[in-house]
Amino acid sequence: MTIENFWVQVNEPMLRQGDYLPGCLVPVFSPNFAENSDIQEVQVDEFDLIIVTQSCDLENKKARLVAMTPIYPVSEFEKINPAFAKKGRWNEVLKGRVEGLHLLASPTNPEDNRKALVVDFREIYSLPYDYLVKHATELGRRWRLKSPYLEHFSQAFARFFMRVGLPSSIPPFK
Template sequence: MSNNWYELVNDDSLEQGDIFKEVNVVIPTTELLNGDSDTIDVIAYDVIILTQSCDLDNSKTPWVQVTPITPLSEMQKISEVFGHKKPLESLRRGHEAKYHLINECTISGYEEEICLVDFRNVFTVPFNYIKDKASIGNNRLRLKSPYKEHLSQAYAKFFMRVGLPSDIPSFR
């Protein structure tokens, strides 16, 4: 059953793989960075926590890494690439380092379709902000093991990529 990927959490604990809806992320504008303005952009994303659970325990970090998750059907509206079987199968197999798929959830009242995790857009948000969102008391989804470790491994593979200036020639 696909809902074996998830569990419901209704406390203020935080772990890698926790999914939060409508997390406000502050995006500094170029004008702000240049000192020409005090304007910032705030964008709300549905996110999944990437920070290791051991770093979240006992408030060991002031910041939490999160990345957006988007239902696959929404991505298919943005780019037709996500509507074709070959690229989808490549995603499913983990061949696209910048993306990771998490399975649908069928827990009653918390249904979610397959979602795309986008490692190209990783944000840090204050630990206390996420902790406050967790303490509101609403149930949220959390990836269970080994799916959260699979997410972590996919992120590590994206982060550790090395581009070589020249490669070994093809064996044709």
């Protein structure tokens, strides 16, 4: 079975929703971080991220900070979350039955589901627009989700945030 590629390569400074930006530096504040101190050290971690901010907001420079979520190869995600290495677990994610996770085909090998990428909507980072433009420019060629995979990705992100937990529900039918 031939799988259409979800991605297109771009080489431009313009940012869009669905841009895959590997190697982004993200500040991580310790619980002891205090605003009253003179100088403080802030840990910086490196993440591969994908943009979730709407393209129109980026294009019209309405977002000083860009919302992004981590994106991992399946094998790397399984190392951090061993429960996902169990047989059948990825099929649940693929069907949209695992809150906060979304699967995207590999940009380089879409037929191999073991090379797929996992987006984790449960973690969101906001990074400065100007930093990301500079980073994207330094990357040169990078991957960007193409339609309709971009819209599907955006819809999955929206579904995660529009959930409503009710204190009770209608009893099951018997």
